[in-house]
Amino acid sequence: MKNSILIVDDEAAQRQLLSAVVEKNYIIQTANDGYEAKKILEQHSFDLIITDERMPNMDGIQLIKWVRANIPEMPVIVLTAYGSIQTAVEAIKLGAQDYLTKPLKNPDELRLMVAKVLRNRLLRDRQIVNQAENDSRFPSDIIAESDAMKQVMILANQVATLQTTVLLTGESGVGKEVVARYVHRSSPRKDNQFVAVNCAALTETLLKSELFGHEKGAFTGATNAKRGRFELAHGGAIFLDEIGEMSIELQTTLLRVLQEQEFERVGGTRTITVDVRVIAATNKNLIDAIEAKEFRADLFYRLNVFPIHIPPLRSRRDDIGPLADYFVNEISSKIGQTKKSLSSASMDILHHYDWPGNIRELQNAIERALIVSQSNEIQPKDLPLQLSNNSSEESKPETLAEIEKTTILETLLKNQGDRRKTCNQLGVSLRTLQSRLKEYGIAGKS
Numbered sequence: 001m002k003n004s005i006l007i008v009d010d011e012a013a014q015r016q017l018l019s020a021v022v023e024k025n026y027i028i029q030t031a032n033d034g035y036e037a038k039k040i041l042e043q044h045s046f047d048l049i050i051t052d053e054r055m056p057n058m059d060g061i062q063l064i065k066w067v068r069a070n071i072p073e074m075p076v077i078v079l080t081a082y083g084s085i086q087t088a089v090e091a092i093k094l095g096a097q098d099y100l101t102k103p104l105k106n107p108d109e110l111r112l113m114v115a116k117v118l119r120n121r122l123l124r125d126r127q128i129v130n131q132a133e134n135d136s137r138f139p140s141d142i143i144a145e146s147d148a149m150k151q152v153m154i155l156a157n158q159v160a161t162l163q164t165t166v167l168l169t170g171e172s173g174v175g176k177e178v179v180a181r182y183v184h185r186s187s188p189r190k191d192n193q194f195v196a197v198n199c200a201a202l203t204e205t206l207l208k209s210e211l212f213g214h215e216k217g218a219f220t221g222a223t224n225a226k227r228g229r230f231e232l233a234h235g236g237a238i239f240l241d242e243i244g245e246m247s248i249e250l251q252t253t254l255l256r257v258l259q260e261q262e263f264e265r266v267g268g269t270r271t272i273t274v275d276v277r278v279i280a281a282t283n284k285n286l287i288d289a290i291e292a293k294e295f296r297a298d299l300f301y302r303l304n305v306f307p308i309h310i311p312p313l314r315s316r317r318d319d320i321g322p323l324a325d326y327f328v329n330e331i332s333s334k335i336g337q338t339k340k341s342l343s344s345a346s347m348d349i350l351h352h353y354d355w356p357g358n359i360r361e362l363q364n365a366i367e368r369a370l371i372v373s374q375s376n377e378i379q380p381k382d383l384p385l386q387l388s389n390n391s392s393e394e395s396k397p398e399t400l401a402e403i404e405k406t407t408i409l410e411t412l413l414k415n416q417g418d419r420r421k422t423c424n425q426l427g428v429s430l431r432t433l434q435s436r437l438k439e440y441g442i443a444g445k446s
Contacts, residue, residue, distance in 0.1 A: 018110070180194075
């Protein structure tokens with residue numbers, strides 16, 4: 001069956017033009033403003049909406065708001081005659097998938113965008129329950145016990161066999177590179193190189209040379225010609241980590257590579273053509289970066305063909321235990337230790353801690369615990385102190401009486417039962433202390 005598209009524009013000539021551009025492959029219906037579109041959408045189902053931004057009665061932005069509230073799965077493409085980044089950003093924030101400026105300079109641009117948006121919707125619609133239940137297809141380094149992570153892996157599986165550009169988002173340490181590597185080794189390109197580059201780790205000059213290579217004598221120290229990472233990844237994939245840290249100038253060069261699959265080495269004139277799949281990752285909000293003029297909007301839309309958000313560890317606590325066990329086994333083997341396990345108390349602390357550093361912090365905590373542990377079972381005292389202090393509100397006293405009791409008993413213990421010394425430190429009389437100890441069921445002087 002053909003996909004159906006609703007085209008919304010207040011100019012009849014524009015509606016006819018847009019219909020003529022895309023109608024060969026799709027079923028088209030039109031509306032002359034957002035209000036009429038709303039009425040049609042209340043009665044009929046569509047696969048995509050293409051709407052003008054400025055219209056009487058109900059404009060494109062108002063229409064997007066209504067669609068997001070009533071048909072949240074419906075993709076929307078916005079057309080604007082003003083080329084305003086602010087307008088485009090607002091539309092994207094409200095839920096539009098993409099935008100184009102009017103008048104259309106190249107009809108193929110609209111056809112390609114429509115095909116991309118509909119393809120992405122189809123991929124999302126294919127998230128079948130039995131896929132999520134079939135954990136056997138996840139490799140050992142992919143922990144996907146939580147529903148949130150299973151959804152990530154469903155999307156990774158769906159896009160892996162395509163040539164589509166992938167943008168991975170999420171906080172630092174959530175496992176974006178692990179997912180990127182999984183996408184590559186599940187793709188037809190798996191027998192070719194997967195090349196990873198951290199865009200935040202190098203200066204602009206070094207990063208440009210690292211990505212695109214340089215010719216001999218291109219700059220001081222360039223004693224030999226060097227192939228860049230894009231050349232090395234030919235036929236395979238390149239992983240651009242922390243893409244949000246790339247300079248605007250270098251973003252412009254990267255945009256050309258994404259569009260044309262070609263570039264020149266630094267200091268060179270020969271055009272090099274490559275066949276590379278790009279997987280990018282960022283812990284930044286790139287929409288905010290666009291507004292701050294720190295990231296190119298056109299590059300964002302080239303990268304954001306198939307976005308996958310990886311949630312933080314605190315939002316997928318079902319993964320904490322399996323990840324901890326995985327790191328215990330892996331690190332024990334690496335450092336030559338006999339196999340250890342986590343005590344139930346230690347596992348409880350890990351489960352209730354919020355992990356601001358995500359999986360990387362968990363891995364470091366397990367490594368530290370394995371080093372300091374003196375038994376075959378990792379105890380709470382072996383874990384970093386901040387985990388015990390911040391792991392769970394449930395483990396902390398909830399009343400003043402419990403706080404008082406804990407303070408008295410801990411001080412008495414530190415003083416090896418010396419009550420007078422304990423009274424001096426707490427600033428209470430011996431009679432008060434003895435009264436409290438009697439309440440706690442502690443009698444005598446020992």
